[in-house]
Amino acid sequence: MATGWAGDNAVQDQIDATVEDAVKRARSQLNQGPSLTHCEECAAPxxxxxxxxVPGVRLCVGCQEVRDQQAAFSGYNRRGSKDSQLR
Structure with a gap:
């Protein structure tokens, strides 16, 4: 039966669950299998x-840096307050 009140650790439990989900998602996106001997983008060794x-590596350092920079940009404002949306 719902009482309308959250338990003492409800907020921390939610934070823990969010972090755990993010870690699982990140791990699922890691490369699997044998590493390549040459970059799949530029064919450099x-x-x-x-x-x-780096198990399962597919890119050379240069191509990986470019990909990481492209992935780092996000068009979304991840801060939750209305004030941050005005900046």
Whole structure:
């Protein structure tokens, strides 16, 4: 039966669940399988140290940096207050 009041740890439980979901989503997006010997974008050789450090690597460092910069931009305002939307 709903009482209208949240439990003592309800907010922390929600935060924990959100973080856990984000970690699961990030892990599911990691590359799987063997690393490539050459970049799939520019065909440059991928150094052995990088292939050992990053399982399933598909891109050279340069191409990965470009992809990371493109993915870092988000057109959404992730701050929740109305004041932040005015900035």
């Amino acid at each position: 991928i150094p052995t140290a990088r292939r050992q450090a």
